[in-house]
Amino acid sequence: MARGPALTPPPLSDRPEIEPPPLAPGAMAHSKPYVAQPAHNEALGYPGERVDDWQAKAIQALGELVDSSRALKVYLDSCVKCGSCADKCHYFLGTGDPNNMPVARQDLVRRVYRRHFTPAGKLAPGLVGAADLTEGLLEEWYSYFHQCSQCRRCSVFCPYGIDTAEISMAAREVMDRIGLGQKYCNEILGKVHKVGNNLGLPEPALADTLEGLEEDIEEETGQAVKLPLDVAGADVLLITPSADFFAEPHVDGLIGYAKVFHQLGLSWTLSSHASEAANFAMFIGSRDQMAKVAQRIHQAARDLGVKRLVFGECGHAWRVAYSFLTKLAGPWDFLDPRWPVPQHILEVTNAAIETGGIRLDPEGNAGKVVTFHDSCNVARASRMGEGPGGQFTLPRAVIQASVPRFVDMADGTIHDRTFCCGGGGGLLTDDLMELRMKGALPRVNALNHVVETQGVTHMAAICAICKTQFAKVLPLYGLDMEMVQSVHGLVSQAIRLGAAPD
Amino acid sequence: MFAPGPVFAVLYYATALILVGGLGARLLGWGRTPVPLPIPTTPAPMTRGGVVLRMAREVTLFESLWRSQKALWLFAMLFHVGLLLVSLRHLRYLLPEGTLGPLWELVVLVQPFGIYGGMAMAVGLLGLLGRRLMLPRVKAISRGSDFLMLGLLIAIGASGLAMKFAVHTDIVAVKAFFLGLVTFDWQPLPADPLLLGHLLLVALLMAVFPFSKLLHAPGVFFSPGRNQVDRRAFPAAQGRG
Numbered sequence: 115m116a117r118g119p120a121l122t123p124p125p126l127s128d129r130p131e132i133e134p135p136p137l138a139p140g141a142m143a144h145s146k147p148y149v150a151q152p153a154h155n156e157a158l159g160y161p162g163e164r165v166d167d168w169q170a171k172a173i174q175a176l177g178e179l180v181d182s183s184r185a186l187k188v189y190l191d192s193c194v195k196c197g198s199c200a201d202k203c204h205y206f207l208g209t210g211d212p213n214n215m216p217v218a219r220q221d222l223v224r225r226v227y228r229r230h231f232t233p234a235g236k237l238a239p240g241l242v243g244a245a246d247l248t249e250g251l252l253e254e255w256y257s258y259f260h261q262c263s264q265c266r267r268c269s270v271f272c273p274y275g276i277d278t279a280e281i282s283m284a285a286r287e288v289m290d291r292i293g294l295g296q297k298y299c300n301e302i303l304g305k306v307h308k309v310g311n312n313l314g315l316p317e318p319a320l321a322d323t324l325e326g327l328e329e330d331i332e333e334e335t336g337q338a339v340k341l342p343l344d345v346a347g348a349d350v351l352l353i354t355p356s357a358d359f360f361a362e363p364h365v366d367g368l369i370g371y372a373k374v375f376h377q378l379g380l381s382w383t384l385s386s387h388a389s390e391a392a393n394f395a396m397f398i399g400s401r402d403q404m405a406k407v408a409q410r411i412h413q414a415a416r417d418l419g420v421k422r423l424v425f426g427e428c429g430h431a432w433r434v435a436y437s438f439l440t441k442l443a444g445p446w447d448f449l450d451p452r453w454p455v456p457q458h459i460l461e462v463t464n465a466a467i468e469t470g471g472i473r474l475d476p477e478g479n480a481g482k483v484v485t486f487h488d489s490c491n492v493a494r495a496s497r498m499g500e501g502p503g504g505q506f507t508l509p510r511a512v513i514q515a516s517v518p519r520f521v522d523m524a525d526g527t528i529h530d531r532t533f534c535c536g537g538g539g540g541l542l543t544d545d546l547m548e549l550r551m552k553g554a555l556p557r558v559n560a561l562n563h564v565v566e567t568q569g570v571t572h573m574a575a576i577c578a579i580c581k582t583q584f585a586k587v588l589p590l591y592g593l594d595m596e597m598v599q600s601v602h603g604l605v606s607q608a609i610r611l612g613a614a615p616d
Numbered sequence: 617m618f619a620p621g622p623v624f625a626v627l628y629y630a631t632a633l634i635l636v637g638g639l640g641a642r643l644l645g646w647g648r649t650p651v652p653l654p655i656p657t658t659p660a661p662m663t664r665g666g667v668v669l670r671m672a673r674e675v676t677l678f679e680s681l682w683r684s685q686k687a688l689w690l691f692a693m694l695f696h697v698g699l700l701l702v703s704l705r706h707l708r709y710l711l712p713e714g715t716l717g718p719l720w721e722l723v724v725l726v727q728p729f730g731i732y733g734g735m736a737m738a739v740g741l742l743g744l745l746g747r748r749l750m751l752p753r754v755k756a757i758s759r760g761s762d763f764l765m766l767g768l769l770i771a772i773g774a775s776g777l778a779m780k781f782a783v784h785t786d787i788v789a790v791k792a793f794f795l796g797l798v799t800f801d802w803q804p805l806p807a808d809p810l811l812l813g814h815l816l817l818v819a820l821l822m823a824v825f826p827f828s829k830l831l832h833a834p835g836v837f838f839s840p841g842r843n844q845v846d847r848r849a850f851p852a853a854q855g856r857g
């Protein structure tokens with residue numbers, strides 16, 4: 115397992131974008147996350163251990179998945195091997211392993227699909243690269259489908275929009291169904307089902323934490339900013355990643371949301387039943403699991419009788435909420451129809467800035483030169499605001515209102531061409547540290563470039579996974595972990611609390 | 617003397633069946649498969665009309681490819697635009713004079729450009745083959761079928777160009793043969809080796825179309841990433857956001 119004593123990062127380049135490396139076959143074949151234990155799998159309804167007739171079961175599962183998703187079927191049928199996607203994956207750029215070229219990753223599944231479900235693969239397997247799912251190929255699946263953060267960058271550049279993330283999700287679901295789960299994701303999902311959040315944080319501990327934060331804020335600002343929990347009849351239910359309750363710099367963001375609500379005079383609450391925005395079921399490709407997690411939010415909103423649903427800073431959670439929430443746990447017609455469901459906290463804050471509901475003073479962040487990391491799932495799988503691309507403009511507008519100077523990273527590394535932090539898609543686990551470090555290369559390189567050429571001091575993010583990942587890998591590249599900021603952490607420093615603004 | 621007419625008549629009836637049946641089955645299969653979740657690659661259009669425009673840009677301009685690799689885009693354009701011009705020019709061999717109403721003028725108009733199209737197609741294909749043989753990344757993802765497909769198209773183009781520039785064939789007879797196929801009034805086919813080679817390879821292309829990567833042509837229209845509207849899970853009653 116990738117726990118080598120010395121984690122040496124690949125070299126940065128003095129240009130903002132990383133050149134594709136020479137091919138290094140097998141360079142990352144050893145990278146594999148810990149396999150889930152029987153209890154982790156069984157809690158999700160999967161077989162505890164690898165089933166005896168795993169090959170037949172896997173083919174059957176693949177067939178079922180392909181018949182249940184047009185995307186999967188069309189994507190597996192349509193690739194022309196043009197190679198447009200080949201150099202677009204951060205894991206390929208960071209490792210040179212040819213199996214990390216998106217098309218090659220897809221082919222790990224496509225081989226088996228062709229062999230069992232297409233005439234060409236049945237008649238002339240050698241010619242079209244069709245193959246049986248052997249033990250060796252399954253090993254490769256486990257390794258390389260856990261080297262895909264499902265970031266969709268490849269799909270942006272594919273002339274047919276083929277999305278390797280969809281194939282990755284399907285491959286993980288197939289593996290789960292034969293009892294070969296990934297420990298990190300499956301264990302976490304078990305905690306959500308049992309306790310309500312990824313951390314396994316029970317209600318009393320959560321209440322304690324929030325109380326402590328209230329005290330801290332009051333001490334620092336003199337204002338009684340509240341972080342309410344399970345308040346029935348509140349207007350707004352805030353769903354946020356549980357990392358916001360503890361981790362740095364996440365918690366600064368949570369304090370920022372609270373200050374915005376406070377200043378707007380909004381009645382709001384958190385829920386202990388749905389104390390998690392994250393939905394790792396997307397990572398393992400299970401729609402059933404995804405619905406089960408999402409239904410906790412529906413339940414909480416009903417029980418508390420709230421009117422609006424607002425999500426905190428979390429990338430994949432926003433995708434699941436923005437795009438899937440009605441399919442998974444709708445309809446939402448019991449909420450106030452004047453508000454869209456869901457809303458992003460940045461939509462609330464941005465509107466508050468525009469209408470003058472809150473005042474921000476960049477002096478609160480004096481000395482900071484800030485850049486922004488577009489999170490994959492926000493950039494390429496969702497939206498904010500009124501029109502396409504709002505997911506790029508809103509965060510930047512809020513940051514610009516909060517800090518003295520804002521600088522964007524190079525064009526090819528932002529907006530829908532943004533690079534993954536390297537830890538998305540269920541890979542944010544210590545047993546994949548080498549992969550996380552190498553996958554962060556393109557983003558860190560672009561960041562380093564603006565640090566050196568523009569004097570950037572901080573990078574803001576709107577995703578719990580990105581924040582944790584950067585805090586961990588930036589130091590490996592010689593950058594300070596404190597560079598990473600929550601966007602609402604910046605808001606928190608800049609916001610003027612107290613009586614109506616003058 | 618060998619009379620190829622009946623053999624090719626049977627061959628073309630068979631390949632037409634395979635093409636239509638195979639493609640029909642595949643498209644039906646795609647169409648019947650549910651799309652459980654909205655997954656447009658964003659930023660995506662928020663209206664149907666916007667999606668039609670996005671698709672049109674993708675199909676006519678290869679927009680995503682342009683953003684990715686300019687050299688690949690150039691070869692891809694040369695080949696596909698060439699193929700389009702050649703196909704339009706070929707309508708003259710396959711349709712009765714004056715069909716398609718006013719559109720027929722277009723077919724007549726495109727005749728001289730069809731030749732350039734044939735050349736562009738050849739250049740594009742050679743470029744695509746060259747990169748597949750030489751660029752390590754593209755080579756690594758290529759299988760036998762990828763080379764064979766390029767080879768097949770190059771051979772079709774080369775035999776066609778050879779007929780045009782070197783060894784002419786009796787086009788009037790070719791046309792009579794194909795019109796005869798449609799009306800079941802079978803006519804002889806000139807026994808020119810180049811023509812027969814050309815037609816044999818074209819039949820092969822038609823037969824493999826529904827079972828090969830050529831499915832990308834209909835596939836792009838079925839791609840949820842590109843054909844879905846961006847819509848929030850539960851928009852506000854007033855339609856805000």
Ligand code: HEM
Pocket residue numbers: 194195196273674675676678681688691692693695696744745748762765766769830832833834836
């Ligand atoms: C809707 C119509 C079509 C569109 C939008 C389209 C688009 C594309 C694009 C974007 C590529 C990738 C770039 C490249 O490798 O050239 C491609 C590749 C290819 N297309 Fe098409 N195409 C269409 C129709 C066709 C047809 C009708 C044929 C053949 C009869 C064809 C044959 C090919 C081949 C063989 C390749 C792979 C070239 C290679 O090996 O690099 N395409 N197509």
Ligand code: HEM
Pocket residue numbers: 699702705706709730731733734735737769772773774775776777778779780781784785787790794814818
């Ligand atoms: C049943 C279908 C087809 C028939 C009857 C046919 C017949 C012919 C004939 C008779 C010529 C010679 C034209 C001349 O001497 O002026 C020709 C040329 C050519 N053919 Fe075809 N062909 C067919 C399909 C195709 C297809 C599918 C392609 C491409 C994939 C193709 C590519 C070419 C090219 C590039 C030329 C040379 C340029 C030109 O004259 O337009 N042909 N074809």
Ligand code: SF4
Pocket residue numbers: 202203204205214215216219261262263264265266267268269277278279282534
């Ligand atoms: S989805 Fe992202 S991580 Fe996965 S293959 Fe594509 S670019 Fe790589």
Ligand code: SF4
Pocket residue numbers: 192193194195196197198199200216217271272273274275276
């Ligand atoms: S860009 Fe799309 S069609 Fe081209 S190789 Fe990658 S997945 Fe296949």
